[in-house]
Amino acid sequence: MSLIGAATAVGTTTLYLCLCLLYLSIAVDAYTPIDNFTISCGFDGISFDGDQTWTGDMRSKLFQQDKPSVTARALAQSSSTNSVPYTTARLSYSNFTYSFPVTPGQKFIRLYFYPTSYEQGFERSKAFFTVTSNTFTLLRDFNASLNADAQSSDTVFIEYIINVEEGQRLNLTFAPSAIQSELYAFINGIEILSMPTNLYYTDSQNKAGLKLVAYTNSFFSISNNSALRKEYRFNVGGNDISPRDDTGMLRSWENDQNYVTSPSALPVDINSTQLSFTLVPNYTAPDPVYRTVRSMGMNATLNKISNLTWKFPVDSGFIYMLRLHFCELDTKVIQLSDKVFYIYIDDKLAEETANVLKWSEGQKGVPVYKDYAVQILGNEKKHSLSLKLHPQTEITDYTAYFDAFLNGLEIFRISDPQSNSLAGPNPDPLPPAPAVSQQPIQNQKKSSSRTVIGVVAGVITGVVLLFLVVAFFLDRHGRKVKHAMSEAGKSKWAPSYFPTTKSTHTRRSSSFPSDLCLYFSISEIRAATNNFDDVFKVGVGGFGNVYKGYIDNNTAPVAIKRLKPGSQQGAHEFKTEIEMLSQLRHLHLVSLIGYCNENQEMILVYDYMARGTLRDHIYGTDNPPLSWKQRLQICIGAAQGLHYLHAGAMHNIIHRDVKSTNILLDEKWIAKVSDFGLARVGPTGISRSHITTMVKGSFGYLDPEYYIRQRLTLKSDVYAFGVVLLEVLCGRPPFLRSVEKQEACLDEWVRKFHSEGKIDHTVDPSLKGTIAPESLKKFSDLAMECLLDDGNQRPSMNEVVWGLEFALKLQESAENTTFNLQDQR
Template sequence: MANSKKKAPSMSNSPKIRFSCLLFLLLQHLFSVLVNSFEYHAVENLAIDCGSSGSSTSDLDDTRSWIGDKGSNDLFSLIEDEKDSVDAKTTDRSAQRVPYDTARLSRSQFTYSFRLTEGQKFIRLHFFPSTYDNFNRSNSLFSVQAGTFTLLKDFNADYGDVSDQFVPREYCINVDQGQTLNITFIPSLAHPDCYAFINGIEVVSMPTNLYFPKPGGLNLLGYDGTFLNIEDSRALETVYRINVGGSQISPNKDTGMYRYWNDDNTYVEKSYEASRQLPVNTWPKNYTLIRNYTAPDEVYSTARSYGKNIPPTYNVTWNFEVDPRFTYMVRLHFCEIDPDITKPNQRVFMIFIADKLAEDRADVVSWTSHNLVPFCQDYAFFPDHSGSSKQLNLSIKLQPVQTTFGYDAILNGVEIFKVSETGTGNLAGPNPEPRQSPPQSLVPPNKPPKSSKATTILAAVAGAGSGIIVVSLICFLIHRRIAQASSNNGSSKWRLISSLSSKSSKSQSSSLPSDLCRYFSLGEIRAATNNFDDILVIGVGGFGKVYKGYIDEGTTPVAVKRLKQGSQQGVHEFKTEIEMLSQLRHLHLVSLIGYCNDSNEMILVYDFMARGTLREHLYDTENPPLSWKQRLEICLGAARGLNYLHTGAKLSIIHRDVKTTNILLEEKWVAKVSDFGLSKFGPSGMSISHISTVVKGSIGYLDPEYYKRQRLTLKSDVYSFGVVLLEVLCARQPLLRSVEKQQTSLVQWVRKCHENGEIDQTVDPFLRGTITPQCLNKYVDMAFNCLLDDGNHRPSMNDVVWGLEFALQLQENIEGTVVGNSEVEKKGEERALLTTILNDDVETDMLFTSTDESSNGSRASKMTTTSSEDRSLVSGMVFSELFDPTAR
């Protein structure tokens, strides 16, 4: 009885026990469902084995059945213009796996039409270059379109670096409601035997906004405060998908979207022997990764790390080649997998993408609030020389910020996507370089090749004959050109011979104008900079480093600007700077002494500017503040330099990057405009007021008309110079994010204060009480005229020059301390006389300003007549003005 009484309570509690067990099982099930819910289940999951029938399992993922394209299917259909496509099987044993062992081929256009649900899709195309039946691999030349997007253009499967291997291409495309997705293969018309082919097609749904970011946009690297929206009306192409620190990840191990992840061994710098991986088995047993479908667990459970207590100069770099003509989205994957790092500020590092600062204090735990939590960060990158067709090195560099904890940087994964061009929808880049010898199959039909012996004899005879003709023609042209040049002056004759000899020189084989400026060998540059000694570095930028050097046996100081070694970034700007500056000489332009392009180096040599940039004397500096008169004279000098660019030559030049860091100061505080890498020749002809070009420049200085409409004018420089005028007055940068919102934009803040009659509040405190009211009013009015929204209403740079001269005169008149009253009156009379002379348009024969054709057909150059005293005042209007002719 006693025992039974003791058991009774336990029996009464049994329902609670059963309930607790059920609750535990339910929670366990919910947790399992929650975890498994991150395994994405695609709405569309099509895998088409082109050129086959039935279904088969692919070695690509081991899980899906690939269906053939022969016969009818409810999800897609094959549309052929000529009904002449064939299905064929390759004889290449290396391709004996689905979908690469069969192909659909045709010499006419054919289309796969897909009926899909609304949303974003992965489109994967699989190619295996091979000979199929009567289709020779070297004749595969075709384009591929998906809807309004061009995915491939004149794609040739027989190019050296894609032959003999599988070629998958992946794209992200949005499908609108009720839209049919058509993927069309179009053979080239270059040759009657050209054909298109495809081995396999995948169409897989992706989660909404997985790669198409939500509103707000991505930080556009190199353009502070600018964000790029990648709407789903554009398409993406996957260029790289990398599992950092881990091994390759096959599609069946992805999170339901069958993506392939490569390892990073090919891309990471090999010079860091201390590199190590941090695999998941380093975690405590009770740790579980919080999962999501952005990337597989294997990506977040491995990383590349370089140890603890590393030197401050350490960094880890990955290099990726990309086509410089496109914009790119770069996604970096992070997960703090070190169990000892649980708080912010323990692991802090900087991120550089394409040598542009993306994050100055990256802190994974701060981003995620915990370790073992996956996280990804997206950035947009637009190459600085979009006109080049050469491959660009897009580097990713991580450098730790030293803290008391001493941890290094960490990275788990990288994805890089090409963004389709706006308007055209183009994603197609150039083919790789072709093989050295053209394929025999491209010999025109009905013209069989000759025997080897006959071909050799024929080639020898033809070569000798053509050589004689070419040499004769060259000699005739040289004789004619020299005869023409000698009728003008001796220097033209020297330039012609110099140009011809430079083109024949192995070290100067480029088209760069060595006849107009000095060519330096790499040995001379190394000697001038003590082999690029870091002690001589006087500046660093996205382009590379600037060194102080000495040439002419150490007697002449120079500035040596070295673009990053081995990188193709900046090639266009390098050539532009040389071609522009080598033909320009002016007191207020930085003079280019010469260049070097030996051994893939890109180096420019300029006059050394002892005082550095204007910005270095305005704010964030230890230099003493400039007086108001010094600032006025510097602005006036810069305005004269810009006015010379706009009006001093036959073709006007738009600088396109006017800012205080591009205004340099020599020892005697003479201002010189520098950096012509982005410059453009202005519009030619009275009927053309602008040139249409991609927006480039510096955020905070960009003309709104140019930024919004891609229309570049001379007045775009005027707007940028207006920002410079306010920057000089207020001693603060154009954009500040550390102040109140209404003060973020310098232009808007000063304009608002001006409207409220509070302009004094914006003036640099050092200058308060030193600027005369008349001078300040004239200066501010000039600045705001430059900043008018309508470019047609802005003054010309010539008007700006006169406005600043007048402001300087007002300051000097009131001060009465720098010059006496008689001198002021004399200056005023000189300016009045000069104005009269300019308005009367008196002309005399001089070289290099404007070119007119006389009645006898000869061409003479003209310039306005002034006295030698007045010539300094109109220095902005004289072409090729050279104040120190011995300097060259």
């Protein structure tokens, strides 16, 4: 190695103007893939698109089909779209498969779609299909035109990464959706490329894996059993990088300008600097990625500091990997402590002391990267995933400069371990352009009058019919509702207990049911929590922070759940929870006292549950372990609350997010079901057994029928509750990544021992020797019934309540027998 060159900054008058250091350099060789297939579908010949050579598939042995597929040309070609591979396509009304002979290892799969109408009657709007590769579902009921329209693009390009085992071929199957007739599948181009081992997967030597954001000392491993979908890949602060300018893996790197939300984020170009790829392989990212940077600038003063922020729309319901690329090049940075900053992902602290110079072992001009995993749950189709870099401001203790920077970014979706799926929903169709009426003005007025009369008549008819239906329903179910209300013990915050005289709490007219629960002003909420003092914080969830507060002259403790200020990500759940809980009262449901919706604050106020969540008392905690009888009584209470939702309320309600953290415990250990943000009114009508809706819920608790077919039923809650029963029995979470594969999934692990008659091998060690065998058998049999794949075969929540009560009686009978025998002795 020899010293070469002097680096000089160009561009803006920011922190990098004084670059003049000398850096070590080594030769940067491109990666050479072992397998490289670039297929132009429906084409006969060889073409070059400026980046790579495409081979037509018409004479290839790569594809197989149930029925003959069709090759066709696009009826029209956009001037902005490359002719290769987008002019021709392979299309079919039945399944067809491409099968690639590849070496074992991890591969890029890149799919190219041009959604347009094709020869032989293939209409643009009728392309709905599913794409699978080996054991993974890449796309489900995918419509390329909806996705292209949502992206304001003529084409759709999607990149995946999967692992191919020894002796396997890489198969890609395209299957038209069965949701209606005359739907077809198509593909324009396919690219299969080998990649370096463990470039994005977790190295088997790296026991820790990716840091799992928002979970203390938790890590996530991306094993060969996982697949990835590339969501974003950015050359931060720089220009687009074409595939031919990558490192041999033909990746495209885009400019990040459309996703930066901080106006002071400055791009800086460092073209003259020569870099040293010593800590990361030189194919990790192309050299230009590390030559451009987006930075806050070290000249900022304390009162001008803000976050360096990006926001990215992603599908909810998946875990995402974020790879952040860094290269420290500033001449002012000398000491390891000179530039330290925070990293927040999805508004959760991912790195408290990000120190690039330390990560590069004190060397400048040396690229490094950091990987993080974050779980995205929620009820919306799209979630706004944020990345924020915030300068440290404690100058004397941590850092010499107020700065944060980033060179490159990659974001990947990770396949769901239960279904091996990477598929998300299609975007909603764009609204049609407003039609211009051609009627004369006079005719329009007459038409408008007739419309108003028709609407009024329809409303009157609808009201009469609704009154008859409600009267019938109330007559049929009134007794159940009255019984449930009597069981509730009527919390002092129930609607019938609201004061009829002057209240200290305000009410206001809005779309929320303030006549059924109290409205709190933001000043009252701040007073109750000492202005959201962290001392009062008792929990953190996907919604935001939870505080313990006091109302009514500091005499009544309450739980105050505060949506992240200014966020609209939970607005739907906020409204749903108010509408649901304000009309539901039961001993085993958390009582909603009121809400606040003021100054961009969305806050819910509940009865305070002194003992926290059920999970807090069964694993991952320092709390004393619960006895078996305590666990049974808690499960019975939670099951009764769910039974009330399913059968006792005016409408059957599906909770949709049953899990051990949504079962809360009060001072007397009474279980109460909480968190109704995802709840849905269940199917109505004799002929309806389910509702079709987008999959929402929590990882590890999802009903397979619901996840695969989007069919939500009351039995979906039963399945999730079955997982809770196993948590209670075994004292462990639904999924563990730190154990062998056969033990990772709780229900599969227990199912194996249950089928072998060795269920006692799965029992929480703190319960060993305390559970009566009869009680254990009844409890485990019931849990397995709840987890049956066929929802129709699962018990109802009423049957679950009965089964748990019977398991408790068996336990008490065994204890009484033992006590009597000891007494006789």
